[in-house]
Amino acid sequence: MPDKFRNKYRISSTRLQNWDYGSNAAYFVTICTQGREHYFGDIVNGEMQLSPIGKLAEKYWMEIPQHFPFVQLNAFVVMPNHVHGIIVIDRNDDINRDAVQTPKLGVSTWKSGTLGVIINQYKRAVTINARKINPHFAWQSRYHDHIIRNDESFERICNYILSNPENWYEDRHKTD
Template sequence: MDKYKNKYRIASARAPFWDYGWNAAYFVTICTQNRECWFGEISNGVMELSDIGHIAHSCWHEIPNHFTFVELGAHIIMPNHVHGIIIINKIDDGRNDDHYVARNVETQNIASLQNQTPPKNQFGPQTKNLASIIRGYKIGVTKNSRQIDPDFAWQSRYHDHIIRNAKSYQTISEYIINNPSKWSEDKFYTT
């Protein structure tokens, strides 16, 4: 385990070779603190949203209003987590190569690892990237949810996966859509 300012810390789960502000489709999973089921429950394979679940759902759809370079793929609000595909599609994502051109949703902004210019600063500016999008989403849900229950909280981190090809995009989309029907098999399942 790494140390920072003489304290142990968990190493970043982010890919060090990737700039999360680059155009790509990202599969994200965001969990509630202690995997508490704030968002509702699964009944007969269908997600029934609680009031806080409706907030999480509404805030998800609001993401492109706050980040105009974002398009959304499949998503699902589960009892204690959110799965979704966030597509960053900037007209100019700052890359210096002629190989990469911002692609639209029709090609699902599949991430290419070929001819990637390494990130200029791996800590880089924390705006207009995946972390800032997730942070904004979590803040919006938290602010509104705490009006219903002041104890609502998220897990501090989130999981992401850079989607590399159309087959993976399709598989992940189907996984997200079918997640409620397979809730009892889910690694985040709680009763």
């Protein structure tokens, strides 16, 4: 049974205990829309056709390295109700982790460039702009991540992400 905090049930964290999510690593991330609502477009003949909000989701994902210079992006796809992507945190010792500048996202400085901060700022940028198109746009409050630990896993996950649109009808995130 989940723990309670202030008399409300809490869902236990899915994060790996004792792992520093600001550490150099490759992370497979899945972020779903609230209620798995289809805000991002449709799959037509196995290809994703982005809606205006889907184009925002793609645009702001591609801009992540501009705001977090120690981040490299790899495979990525926008699906009708979620995004999948690989974020690689690759910090050099000379980058000050506690002073990451993100002015375009409306935040002057963020303490720590952890995966959680990166995803939070991505979701924030998409939400602010998506609500100009559809005021009901929202993300699920959490996201799923998986630390990629070897080349074989990295390759398998890249293939999964890139083939996701053609496998949409078998996708567990699919809703009608």
